[in-house]
Amino acid sequence: xxxxxxxxxxxxxxxxxxxxxxxxxxxxxxxxxxxxxxxxxxxxxxxxxxxxxxxxxxxxxxxxxxxxxxxxxxxxxxxxxxxxxxxxxxxxxxxxxxxxxxxxxxxxxxxxxxxxx
Amino acid sequence: xxxxxxxxxxxxxxxxxxxxxxxxxxxxxxxxxxxxxxxxxxxxxxxxxxxxxxxxxxxxxxxxxxxxxxxxxxxxxxxxxxxxxxxxxxxxxxxxxxxxxxxxxxxxxxxxxxxxxxxxxxxxxxxxxxxxxxxxxxxxxxxxxxxxxxxxxxxxxxxxxxxxxxxxxxxxxxxxxxxxxxxxxxxxxxxxxxxxxxxxxxxxxxxxxxxxxxxxxxxxxxxxxxxxxxxxxxxxxxxxxxxxxxxxxxxxxxxxxxxxxxxxxxxxxxxxxxxxxxxxxxxxxxxxxxxxxxxxxxxxxxxxxxxxxxxxxxxxxxxxxxxxxxxxxxxxxxxxxxxxxxxxxxxxxxxxxxxxxxxxxxxxxxxxxxxxxxxxxxxxxxxxxxxxxxxxxxxxxxxxxxxxxxxxxxxxxxxxxxxxxxxxxxxxxxxxxxxxxxxxxxxxxxxxxxxxxxxxxxxxxxxxxxxxxxxxxxxxxxxxxxxxxxxxxxxxxxxxxxxxxxxxxxxxxxxxx
Numbered sequence: 225x226x227x228x229x230x231x232x233x234x235x236x237x238x239x240x241x242x243x244x245x246x247x248x249x250x251x252x253x254x255x256x257x258x259x260x261x262x263x264x265x266x267x268x269x270x271x272x273x274x275x276x277x278x279x280x281x282x283x284x285x286x287x288x289x290x291x292x293x294x295x296x297x298x299x300x301x302x303x304x305x306x307x308x309x310x311x312x313x314x315x316x317x318x319x320x321x322x323x324x325x326x327x328x329x330x331x332x333x334x335x336x337x338x339x340x341x
Numbered sequence: 342x343x344x345x346x347x348x349x350x351x352x353x354x355x356x357x358x359x360x361x362x363x364x365x366x367x368x369x370x371x372x373x374x375x376x377x378x379x380x381x382x383x384x385x386x387x388x389x390x391x392x393x394x395x396x397x398x399x400x401x402x403x404x405x406x407x408x409x410x411x412x413x414x415x416x417x418x419x420x421x422x423x424x425x426x427x428x429x430x431x432x433x434x435x436x437x438x439x440x441x442x443x444x445x446x447x448x449x450x451x452x453x454x455x456x457x458x459x460x461x462x463x464x465x466x467x468x469x470x471x472x473x474x475x476x477x478x479x480x481x482x483x484x485x486x487x488x489x490x491x492x493x494x495x496x497x498x499x500x501x502x503x504x505x506x507x508x509x510x511x512x513x514x515x516x517x518x519x520x521x522x523x524x525x526x527x528x529x530x531x532x533x534x535x536x537x538x539x540x541x542x543x544x545x546x547x548x549x550x551x552x553x554x555x556x557x558x559x560x561x562x563x564x565x566x567x568x569x570x571x572x573x574x575x576x577x578x579x580x581x582x583x584x585x586x587x588x589x590x591x592x593x594x595x596x597x598x599x600x601x602x603x604x605x606x607x608x609x610x611x612x613x614x615x616x617x618x619x620x621x622x623x624x625x626x627x628x629x630x631x632x633x634x635x636x637x638x639x640x641x642x643x644x645x646x647x648x649x650x651x652x653x654x655x656x657x658x659x660x661x662x663x664x665x666x667x668x669x670x671x672x673x674x675x676x677x678x679x680x681x682x683x684x685x686x687x688x689x690x691x692x693x694x695x696x697x698x699x700x701x702x703x704x705x706x707x708x709x710x711x712x713x714x715x716x717x718x719x720x721x722x723x724x725x726x727x728x729x730x731x732x733x734x735x736x737x738x739x740x741x742x743x744x745x746x747x748x749x750x751x752x753x754x755x756x757x758x759x760x761x762x763x764x765x766x767x768x769x770x771x772x773x774x775x776x777x778x779x780x781x782x783x784x785x786x787x788x789x790x791x792x793x794x795x796x797x798x799x800x801x802x803x804x805x806x807x808x809x810x811x812x813x814x815x816x817x818x819x820x821x822x823x824x825x826x827x828x829x830x831x832x833x834x835x836x837x838x839x840x841x842x843x844x845x846x847x848x849x850x851x852x853x854x
Contacts, residue, residue: 320685
């Protein structure tokens with residue numbers, strides 16, 4: 225677009241012609257790529273069955289398994305990263321909290337909870 | 342603490358992950374390996390211009406395409422499982438794994454969208470040079486995209502380049518280079534890719550042997566075997582070399598895994614490697630039994646492999662569990678104490694931060710930092726919990742090594758009889774050749790069992806046991822999805838095998854014989 229404006233400002237017909245050819249060549253490249261893929265897919269023999277399998281597999285994976293059976297636990301149950309972090313921290317330290325209560329009942333059992341107590 | 346968790350749920354989640362990973366691992370090594378061999382076939386066609394080599398290349402390319410199509414996206418299910426069954430783990434490692442897995446995704450996308458298509462659709466439609474370039478790029482790109490997932494796996498085995506953030510409960514990457522060039526990642530990548538090349542060679546030999554036995558496509562089969570046998574032989578040498586490097590890294594950073602691999606309960610100076618042996622199922626850690634009811638050992642070799650010195654000390658399971666002051670090995674009991682201090686201080690830091698008590702938070706954090714490398718041990722209740730399943734690890738390791746020793750002999754035999762031009766007469770070899778692909782798969786699976794079962798109980802070595810990495814779900818929920826996967830995977834496997842067999846049966850029909 226920038227080059228086109230520049231050519232016009234010089235009012236150079238040949239420049240516009242060259243640029244138009246460049247655009248055509250460019251669109252030819254896109255067309256060629258499109259045809260390359262299109263023809264490739266059309267000429268497939270085994271590939272067509274394989275694409276069907278891939279398609280069905282992806283639908284089953286994302287449309288059924290992920291949607292109904294594999295929710296992201298933390299993403300589903302918590303709204304913010306802070307809540308998620310707190311939950312995981314709590315999971316990690318749950319054991320010492322439990323041990324702490326056991327230690328309260330049997331103070332002689334554990335000697336590593338000095339700071340906690 | 343462990344008895345407070347639903348171990349049944351953990352075991353279902355483990356089984357589901359193992360099922361998915363093993364299934365996924367049918368397709369991956371073939372994709373990684375066969376792309377190189379196809380690139381060689383294609384290069385020969387490019388240099389000779391022979392239509393026979395072209396058809397041969399196209400035939401193996403088609404089988405690769407079938408394998409790729411059925412295998413594609415099976416790895417995504419592992420990511421589903423992380424979020425659902427292993428949410429604590431998933432949250433904690435998100436920062437570390439985000440970058441490598443994103444790079445893998447980008448690599449895979451660009452590879453598949455461009456060079457992959459040119460490789461398949463490009464016959465007579467792009468220049469021969471660009472077509473060949475695309476085939477090589479598919480081989481290089483596939484293997485490079487495997488780097489990142491292996492970097493992530495290696496990080497779990499040796500978590501380097503990270504710092505634990507006690508506010509977010511996440512391991513955060515502080516040194517990308519250290520994560521990428523983790524020595525375990527390097528040895529894992531080289532060992533995985535070289536063994537994948539070996540597996541692909543076995544795949545080609547199996548199918549070509551079948552053709553020779555049936556008297557079909559003989560010229561193509563002989564040519565395929567010749568290249569695959571040379572490729573397999575060279576790969577075997579790399580597999581041996583990289584396997585040695587991998588074992589050395591295990592010895593240095595996961596000595597418990599090495600001890601389990603060798604069934605070594607009591608450490609030795611000049612430790613021998615077990616050539617053949619049988620694990621004693623009655624062995625209890627700490628008793629007087631040896632651990633192996635039968636064994637043939639080569640003295641000094643394990644020490645040499647583990648420490649590069651044949652007289653050096655290799656710790657056994659009991660040295661690592663109960664400690665060995667003579668060799669400055671800390672017992673798990675002491676590590677549990679330090680781990681519990683780390684956990685207690687993490688809890689104290691959390692509470693102090695919540696209450697706005699900065700001084701107490703700083704004191705707790707300092708003490709946490711001093712003990713954080715033992716964090717995972719704080720979740721164990723007794724030292725013996727730090728021992729992986731010895732029998733499974735030992736058997737898988739020895740099966741892998743035994744098969745890895747047989748394969749180069751198979752390649753040599755195929756090469757020798759190909760060179761003598763009497764391969765077709767060696768029915769015994771061809772019959773044996775047809776099953777080699779299955780043995781190759783067993784060797785690969787065994788390798789993964791060693792890597793993953795051998796590092797139990799850890800999800801992240803020394804920092805997070807699998808029992809804490811899991812999500813609070815019921816066993817029934819995970820069991821349901823386990824069986825769903827089992828059915829889905831079986832259907833996909835049936836689809837792959839039937840399409841593959843049909844294509845093999847059709848064969849490279851354009852080859853003129």
